[in-house]
Amino acid sequence: MADAITLNSGRAAQVARSPLKRRRSPLQRKAFPYLLVAPAVIYLLGITFYPGIYAIYQSLFRIKFNSWTYIGLDNYTKLIGDHEFWASLWNTFLMGSGALLLEFVIALTLAALAYRDPWIRSWRILFLLPMLFMPSAVSFIWKLAFNDGRVVSDLLMRIGMIGRPLDFLGDVWLARLSLIITDVWQWTPFLFIIFVAALQGQDAEIEEAARLDGARWPQIFWNVSLPMMRPIIAVALVLRGIDIVTMFTSIFIIIVLTAGGATETMSYFIYRTGFKRFDFGYASAASVLLLVLTVVIAQSFVKRFFRSVRE
Amino acid sequence: MARKSQAGSLTLRYAVLFAWALFCVVPIIWFLTIGLRPRTEIILPRPLYLPTFTLDAWNMIWTSWPMGAYLRNSLAAILGSVIIDLLLAIPAAYSLARYKYRFREDIGFYILSTRMMAPAVVAIPIFFLFKTLGLLDSIWALMLIYAAMNLSLVTWIVRSYMLDIPPEIEDAARTDGASDLRILVSIVIPMCLPGIITAAVIAVIFAINEFLFTLLIASTQNAYTLSVALANFTGGSDGVIYNAISMVAFLAFVPVLVLVFAIQKHLSRGLTMGAVKG
Numbered sequence: 078m079a080d081a082i083t084l085n086s087g088r089a090a091q092v093a094r095s096p097l098k099r100r101r102s103p104l105q106r107k108a109f110p111y112l113l114v115a116p117a118v119i120y121l122l123g124i125t126f127y128p129g130i131y132a133i134y135q136s137l138f139r140i141k142f143n144s145w146t147y148i149g150l151d152n153y154t155k156l157i158g159d160h161e162f163w164a165s166l167w168n169t170f171l172m173g174s175g176a177l178l179l180e181f182v183i184a185l186t187l188a189a190l191a192y193r194d195p196w197i198r199s200w201r202i203l204f205l206l207p208m209l210f211m212p213s214a215v216s217f218i219w220k221l222a223f224n225d226g227r228v229v230s231d232l233l234m235r236i237g238m239i240g241r242p243l244d245f246l247g248d249v250w251l252a253r254l255s256l257i258i259t260d261v262w263q264w265t266p267f268l269f270i271i272f273v274a275a276l277q278g279q280d281a282e283i284e285e286a287a288r289l290d291g292a293r294w295p296q297i298f299w300n301v302s303l304p305m306m307r308p309i310i311a312v313a314l315v316l317r318g319i320d321i322v323t324m325f326t327s328i329f330i331i332i333v334l335t336a337g338g339a340t341e342t343m344s345y346f347i348y349r350t351g352f353k354r355f356d357f358g359y360a361s362a363a364s365v366l367l368l369v370l371t372v373v374i375a376q377s378f379v380k381r382f383f384r385s386v387r388e
Numbered sequence: 389m390a391r392k393s394q395a396g397s398l399t400l401r402y403a404v405l406f407a408w409a410l411f412c413v414v415p416i417i418w419f420l421t422i423g424l425r426p427r428t429e430i431i432l433p434r435p436l437y438l439p440t441f442t443l444d445a446w447n448m449i450w451t452s453w454p455m456g457a458y459l460r461n462s463l464a465a466i467l468g469s470v471i472i473d474l475l476l477a478i479p480a481a482y483s484l485a486r487y488k489y490r491f492r493e494d495i496g497f498y499i500l501s502t503r504m505m506a507p508a509v510v511a512i513p514i515f516f517l518f519k520t521l522g523l524l525d526s527i528w529a530l531m532l533i534y535a536a537m538n539l540s541l542v543t544w545i546v547r548s549y550m551l552d553i554p555p556e557i558e559d560a561a562r563t564d565g566a567s568d569l570r571i572l573v574s575i576v577i578p579m580c581l582p583g584i585i586t587a588a589v590i591a592v593i594f595a596i597n598e599f600l601f602t603l604l605i606a607s608t609q610n611a612y613t614l615s616v617a618l619a620n621f622t623g624g625s626d627g628v629i630y631n632a633i634s635m636v637a638f639l640a641f642v643p644v645l646v647l648v649f650a651i652q653k654h655l656s657r658g659l660t661m662g663a664v665k666g
Contacts, residue, residue, distance in 0.1 A: 211614065374504065
């Protein structure tokens, strides 16, 4: 199943260069692979490295329209004391971990129940559907359901769970819950698809052997199947985790600045500071801190997990 | 006894799967009915479950909004970005998959790590960059940004499929005197076509979904895409125009569904950038 993710995979190393070489200078031959990869790298540097430097530079200024005043690290010291910034950071963590945990548990449970099911193809398609809508559309679906159309309140009242309509976007915790449910609805399929593929790729004979040894299904899943798919779980969680940390669209559409900083993520805080309050220096300082955060995540997890996915 | 509990667990299994399927599908069907009902039946003190059906919203999106422009912008920006991606990613993937050289691994992981970059981090500098270049409110800017956003995953997906090709085939061609570039174009690319298509489809989907950069760059129908145009379907005092939003959502949903069906078998591998072979 999952191999070949490491750059040092055996096969690439084996490429025996044939003795019959076309005539090219040794320098040309050495440069060739670099030339192939260079355009992509230059493009990416232009769109990540340059903006990164620019953000650091901009964060040292107070920017009012077109006048830039150098203020050193003042933006950062102000940021450290800004409770809205900390609220956005805390909230990114809270909603991110909540959504990720729910998505993980649900996707793994569904995958475990479905992967040997004869109807697996149908389940896959049904479960996949929410992921195929644009996130902005999904945000409107749930905004209508929770708030504007009061459908969720109405349904809960009909089954007698609540006495009067809930104000989903007025209450901080309910607003967070709405955002989490929106994310879970749309993105649980992402993890489900990956987990099913990982489970299906496993050797059925190992499970069969465990079953013949008298192990029951939950035991087999927990002790045999799950440990084997750990590296893939890690990769899937990193990919999903990064996207959750950068959650923006649903907040932009669903929340519309009702509950202040309490329901925003860092991404939204940066957007609001830059493009609503036009405080670009300050927003850049926040960008730099988010950059540091994501670089730390990327460096500590990505390399390790992606490399570990191998036979 | 054992049989009975097995039947019980089977019922439980189907109950759970069926419940989740309902949770996935019911909101979609309900939202489709939203698109098919008149505006007066959407936002009410108590929701209406049996509305009257009409094609008002469908007619409205074509007459009240420049849908043609939104569609054209989406299509041009997305296709352009995928072409840029393939032109840059295929040689890069080949280099990473087939040659051994210094810093190869670092370069590969640098490319991968750009996938982990939060869009908000670069949003402000990129906004200023395009402002300086005079590319605000232009689909060229969208094209460039979508291409950058998807380049890492296209490279890694294609690379993963290239690693599956037995190197002996290329060696044979090399012995026959074919140049490296020639081998890439006439042997490697045709052989990893499923991977290239998978990568392209996933890039298209992420580009359709893109919201933050488009929101910053586009300000008129010159560059509005479907994804961001939705957020503007709010008619002042009329509030959010949900039935039109629903129609546009399904308009974008159908082609995505078709594309995903086409690469179904490769989907998990594509989504993990090659880490899982589905």
